[in-house]
Amino acid sequence: MTTTAADEVVDLCRDLIRIDTSNYGDGEGPGERAAAEHVAGLLDEVGLEPEVFESAPRRTSLVVRLPGVDPARPALVLHGHLDVVPAQAQDWSVDPFAGHQDDELLWGRGAVDMKDMDAMILAVVRQMAREGRRPARDVVLAMFADEEAGGTFGAGWAVRNRPELFEGATEAVSEVGGFSVTLAGRRAYLVQTAEKGLSWLRLVADGRAGHGSQVTPDNAVTKLAEAVARIGRHPWPLQLTPTVRALLEGVADLTGLPFDPQDPTSVDALVAALGPAARFVGATLRHTTNPTQLDAGYKANVVPGSAQAVVDGRFLPGLEEEFTTTVRELAGPDVRIERVHHDVALEAPTTGALMDAMTDALLAEDPGAAVLPYTLSGGTDNKSLSRLGITGYGFAPLRLPPELDFAGMFHGVDERVSTDALRFGTRVLDRLLATC
Numbered sequence: 077m078t079t080t081a082a083d084e085v086v087d088l089c090r091d092l093i094r095i096d097t098s099n100y101g102d103g104e105g106p107g108e109r110a111a112a113e114h115v116a117g118l119l120d121e122v123g124l125e126p127e128v129f130e131s132a133p134r135r136t137s138l139v140v141r142l143p144g145v146d147p148a149r150p151a152l153v154l155h156g157h158l159d160v161v162p163a164q165a166q167d168w169s170v171d172p173f174a175g176h177q178d179d180e181l182l183w184g185r186g187a188v189d190m191k192d193m194d195a196m197i198l199a200v201v202r203q204m205a206r207e208g209r210r211p212a213r214d215v216v217l218a219m220f221a222d223e224e225a226g227g228t229f230g231a232g233w234a235v236r237n238r239p240e241l242f243e244g245a246t247e248a249v250s251e252v253g254g255f256s257v258t259l260a261g262r263r264a265y266l267v268q269t270a271e272k273g274l275s276w277l278r279l280v281a282d283g284r285a286g287h288g289s290q291v292t293p294d295n296a297v298t299k300l301a302e303a304v305a306r307i308g309r310h311p312w313p314l315q316l317t318p319t320v321r322a323l324l325e326g327v328a329d330l331t332g333l334p335f336d337p338q339d340p341t342s343v344d345a346l347v348a349a350l351g352p353a354a355r356f357v358g359a360t361l362r363h364t365t366n367p368t369q370l371d372a373g374y375k376a377n378v379v380p381g382s383a384q385a386v387v388d389g390r391f392l393p394g395l396e397e398e399f400t401t402t403v404r405e406l407a408g409p410d411v412r413i414e415r416v417h418h419d420v421a422l423e424a425p426t427t428g429a430l431m432d433a434m435t436d437a438l439l440a441e442d443p444g445a446a447v448l449p450y451t452l453s454g455g456t457d458n459k460s461l462s463r464l465g466i467t468g469y470g471f472a473p474l475r476l477p478p479e480l481d482f483a484g485m486f487h488g489v490d491e492r493v494s495t496d497a498l499r500f501g502t503r504v505l506d507r508l509l510a511t512c
Contacts, residue, residue, distance in 0.1 A: 078206070081199035081502035086182060086495045088118070089195035090175035092158075093184035099159035101225040107134025108158040108221040108230075115158070115219050118198055122205035126217075127241070131233035135221045139234070139241045142201065144213035151214035152430075152512060153248035153466060155457060156194040157223030157230060160186040167489045183492040188485040190251040192493050193472035194219060196501040200509065203502075211509040216245055223457050226274075226417050231460035239464055247430050248461050252452050252486075253470025254438065254504070256445070257353045258478040259330045263445040265438050266353060267431070268470025270319040270451040271458070272360060273396055273421030275389035278414040279303055279407060285381035292379050297372050300383040303411040304367045307387055310406055312362040314340050317392050319451045320360055322426050326448040355483035359453035363399045365389045386416060390453060393423035419459045423451075424467045433512035434471050437504045442475060454486075473504035 095111045112128055116138055119126045126140035137158075144151070163172035163185040170176040172185040186192075201217060204210070218241075220230035227233075234241060253268030281303065283296030316324070316337050327346045328335035336342040343361065347354045365387050372383030391399035407413055425431065426449040435447040458468025474497040476482055485491045 079203070081196075081203040081506060082499040084202070085195050085199040085498045085502045086177070088198050089182060089187070089192055089493075089498060090177065090184075092191040092194055093175040093182070093186050094173060096173045097159045098162040098185070099222060099224040100162055105162075107136065109134045109136040111158040112136035112138050112219060112221070115194070115198065118202065122202045124201070124205055129238070131221065131229040131237075135229035137218065137220045137230050137234060139216060139218045142211055142215040142217060144211045144215065146213055149213040150246035151216055151242075151244045152211075153216045153218060153242060153245045153461060154197055154509075155218040155220060155231070155248060155250045155461075156190055156197055157220045157251075157457060158194065159222055159224050159230075160189065160191070161224050161487045169490050172491070177495070180495050181492045182495055182498070183490065185491055187491045187493040188482065189487065189491070190472065192474070192498060192501070193251050196472070196498060196505055199502050200505045203506070204509070209510070212511055214244065215509060216242055220457055226419065227457050227460050231457035235460045235463050242461070242464055242466065245464070245466050248458055248466050248468040249471045249508075250456055250458055250468065251470055251472050252454070252456060253450070254434065254473035255482055256474065256476045257350050259327060259349055259446075260332070262330060263442060263475070264326070264330060265442075265445055265447045265473070266323070266450040267434055267447060268452045269426050269431070269449040270317065270393055270423040271421065271455055271470075272390040272392060272451065272453055274417065274419040274455050274459075275391060275399070276416035276418070277387045277389055277403065278416050279385045279387060279411050280414060281383045281411045283379070283381060283383075286379045288377035288379055296380055296383040299410040300372065300385055303407045304370070304385045304387070306406045306408070307365045307403060308367045310365060310402070312364065314343060314361055315363075315392055315395065316343070316361065317394065317423065317451065319423055319426060319449050320357075323357065323448050323450045326446065330446055351478070352481040352483045356453055357450060359390070360392070360451040363389070363391050363395070365403060391421060393421040393451070396421060419455055420462060422458060422462055422468060424469055430469065430512055433508055434469070436511065437507040438473060440507055441500060441504050471508070473501045474498075475500040
């Protein structure tokens with residue numbers, strides 16, 4: 077009997093989860109080599125010849141190009157990442173790297189971020205190769221290292237050092253989109269067409285070091301604490317970007333709730349109607365600045381000469397300059413700002429041939445559903461690919477149980493995904509590659 081993508085996708089995902097690719101962001105950890113070699117073997121098994129490369133020891137990525145029916149068309153990048161955030165086993169109900177399965181759920185670190193999508197991609201591509209089918213256009217399949225730490229050793233490195241791998245590509249599809257939510261009893265699939273920008277900032281305050289018993293007006297800790305409080309408590313105003321506005325209009329149409337873009341209460345009610353996905357969407361209504369780290373002093377009775385803090389800032393597409401200016405003003409004249417990590421905000425068209433193809437592929441498998449665009453509050457490797465002029469979307473299609481807290485699965489404890497959702501996703505992806 078011929079093996080189909082739906083037959084093997086759960087096993088593929090389980091096997092990937094069992095390969096620990098924890099990314100601690102400091103160069104420590106197992107790296108992605110074992111997972112990349114495993115994936116390369118799966119592709120080689122069906123006659124494909126991926127190129128495996130490393131940006132640093134054990135920081136391994138791979139790319140393979142699948143010829144399309146119409147090679148004259150611009151290519152599509154279909155990409156995933158092999159690394160995961162760390163998991164503390166004592167906090168979980170199951171071993172996070174055992175690939176535990178029960179009650180139609182597959183548990184483990186990476187089950188939704190994003191070894192589920194990796195497995196769906198592999199299952200579909202393997203089936204197409206076995207059957208001798210080609211995608212509608214050339215597809216550049218990529219599995220990157222290091223996405224969970226900004227992609228420096230993965231997509232970012234590939235874009236800087238191997239841009240020829242993506243020659244002719246104009247669009248990309250990857251994670252955190254295409255999943256379902258339930259609105260007024262009807263399923264709606266959220267396709268990610270935008271993502272906020274990333275601005276990790278170090279705040280540094282200098283002062284006069286001295287004895288803790290003395291009067292010290294020039295105190296670095298005080299200056300820093302005041303700046304951190306101003307930035308962390310700043311009430312960023314409501315600002316609806318085009319993608320967010322389109323999403324809220326769609327939610328209003330499906331639920332019958334009113335939509336007044338000038339009324340925060342109206343907006344909040346529409347976001348709340350998205351259930352667990354409200355966590356994703358609620359953070360895309362405005363800029364955010366969350367203090368995440370503090371570092372000052374070495375003894376209780378010594379006033380330090382400097383103090384530092386780190387702020388995780390996320391800015392809306394098209395509004396980076398406004399965000400940067402405001403943070404500078406909030407920090408004040410006594411605190412300097414150093415960039416820790418920065419990446420662009422993205423906003424792709426919510427209409428067009430690829431968006432139509434994604435919508436059609438979803439509705440072919442779930443005819444009564446709706447499809448809406450949304451903005452991701454985090455980031456993906458689409459940021460790196462955008463530097464090559466490639467427009468990225470989030471489309472890892474999953475038909476989810478209404479009770480599953482999908483947003484809470486990302487980087488959370490007891491991460492898990494429905495096995496039925498994995499099989500659904502393979503069918504949707506197969507349709508997409510055949511038509512897009």
